[in-house]
Amino acid sequence: MTPEETHTWLQIQQRQTLALEKIAVSLEKLTAVVEQLTPRTAPNYQYSLESFKIFDWSGIGATVEKSDQHGAAVVSWGGQQFIRRSPANKYDPAIWFSRCTGKAEDGSNAYERLITFKPLSKTEVDPLPEKVRGLARLD
DSSP, X not given: OOHHHHHHHHHHHHHHHHHHHHHHHHXXXXXXXXXXXXXXXXXXXXXXXXXXXXXXXXXXXXXXXXXXXXXXXXXXXXXXXXXXXXXXXXXXXOEEEEEEEEEOTTSSEEEEEEXXXXXXXXXXXXXXXXXXXXXXXXX
């Protein structure tokens, strides 16, 4: 290789290194933005048990990956898969979608829930005061 070729080759290498460093910085910034926008834990939405069969999973940003005769069995949300669970015990009936997130301090598995379908209590709603109705222009 001639001295001129060596010099040109070194210049190309320097430009490539500089370009790679810029790409790395951009990726770090992009990753930071994505991490800020992505929830760190599943939200454990609460819906009525009756809504399970007809639930619109896209409304919470989830996709049904597997289903069976009972409905959704595995859903994806935030890049993670959540599996349908339901207790067979004396407690209130419920269906939820959860995933294992690792081990708890006591050595047991730690879980997070994406959504829970359960009987919702029929709580009486208080009427809105006249002042609030007027300000909200509800009259």
